[in-house]
Amino acid sequence: MARKTETGTGTQAKTTEANTGTRRRKPAPPPSRLRRAAQTLRRWLIRGTAAVVLLTFGWVGLYALVPVPTTAYMIAESRRLGGVERDWVPIEEISIHLQRAAVAAEDANFCLHWGFDMSAIRDAIADGALRGGSTISQQTVKNAFLWHGRNWLRKALEAAITPVMELIWPKRRVLEVYLNVAEFGEGVFGAEAAARHHFGIAAADLTLRQAALMAAVLPNPQARSASAPSDFVDRRARSIADGAATIAADGRDSCFAN
Structure with a gap:
């Protein structure tokens, strides 16, 4: 009789353990509607970010590889003015004087940085951001891919795209695009159109003086003229010509000059 009692007790214990195991393996409840929505949103954010990249x-x-067909700023100016002057030419058809003058005027360390000139940025911050710290690379990104204006979204996109452009494009291509999309007068875009507009010659035939005058208007092309320079533009052009000669002498044109 005692054995039967022990056997019954053991069977009952095993049944209890089995029931406990069954309860432990019980499937987790389905995720809440809010959790499912969060997971879906996260997946779409990841996919959207990957698509943007x-x-x-x-x-x-x-x-x-191809000429930049137009830019947001050109389109806006064309609508405002009823048309713009623009004629794309390869860098081989742009005077080396203008190449050096633009670099001397806007970004003397163009060949030395990877898209951002940290010393120029520090100087701009030290001066209370009254001076520009943008490199030719940053300006090219702004002109070719983005829009004009001072807002944090554009600056953030510019900061994100500039290293990508520097990674893919050689410096010579950066300068080529810059000189073809920069504004050299109200509604006058690119070196070729500007050379013909201001001096009646091709961009390839620009002298150092003419190139320096064109570079002198780059920061404010709608208020300055290369063909009818003010005293300020004349003085700035002389300084730019000296800077272009210095760049040629010390080799800071090595990334674009033949």
């Missing part, structure tokens, strides 16, 4: 690399890669 791929699109950016593709766009920058495309412009490494």
